[in-house]
Amino acid sequence: MSNPERARLVVGVSGASGVAYGLRVLDACRELEVESHLIFSKAAALTLSQETRLSLADAQAKADVAYRAGDIGAAVASGSFPTLGMIVAPCSVRTMSEIATGVTASLLTRAADVTLKERRPLVLMVRETPLHLGHLRTMVRLAEMGAVIAPPLPAFYAGPASLEDMVDQSVGRALDLFGLSWRPVKRWGQDVGPIGGGGEA
Template sequence: MSGTDGSRQPTRLVVGVSGASGATYGLRVLDACRELGVESHLIVSKAAALTLSQEAGLSLAEAAGRADVVYRVSDVGAAVASGSFPTLGMIIAPCSVRTMSEIATGVTSSLLTRAADVTLKERRPLVLMVRETPLHLGHLRTMVQLAEMGAVIAPPLPAFYAGLTSLEQMVDQSVGRALDLFGLSWKPVRRWGQDIGPAAAETQDT
């Protein structure tokens, strides 16, 4: 990626992990960034550290080892807290209702939500893999507000049409489709008309 002055700009993605269930989504985003050659800048909330331990059996240090750069969630003076620090955007995977609500208000209390707010003000993609169900009216109104502000609400839902046979494949499909929103194409994603579907079958037959 080249800057306006012709200099080479690093390809960076800010990766947030909140305390919602689904820590594996954040871990696989980090794995995908490593495979794609994208520099990952990780922010993990305090609640997410507990979820990583309970769901993935990983310490915060072990999870952080998958990222290129790691920030303390309290470090509001970090590089990603400034719009002058160029990135592709930010993904929060998973995104809790508390985190999305804080972003929607613009009253940010941690680096996680500050970085998200910066992403919105700089008109960069902000993808929120919201993990909550069922949703009450307040949740839905918050999502509408975020969408109006420019965020993309991308709940991780199973893509049954892709013929996936394991939980790991379903996680990777959701992560890969979220990364598509940044123009990043990750190999594990199964695509309609290319890997699956009538058009793909016709291509394979020829």
């Protein structure tokens, strides 16, 4: 059940490779006591089976509330349901393209459209490379609409010792965009790098 007194974050997981990003967002929400509202696309369920040993039910159990991809009558489909915003982790090209056109065919993209119209943060962890001109133009359109394009790129300055460290750093930096500070993030000038900026220009 949803608790109106807790901050809420909508978490979309689309079918791009990198389902670990979405799973760690859910773990972070639990640690930060942020209520997570999860939408798995149909393609994401397939990716989950290919990249992890978890079932869809296992993944959904990480969230406070989980919705079916086709449940267009869900709470997160309405702007009257208050949230901090929405993150799509990972975000496929198909998903970002649907959001950019406003022709939303699933709850995931409908919730993203609602997030934009309500002027709430929409963070898209786009997972695709290389990018052709159509992808780039779609990203520009989304940025002009108010979305934040945040590809999950490794931060080598943080000295990651494992793939999990890289995932956590990307997830934590994405959560920063909602004003959520997650413990695993290593910050320049605080945890790593020069302290106080005393170097020469």
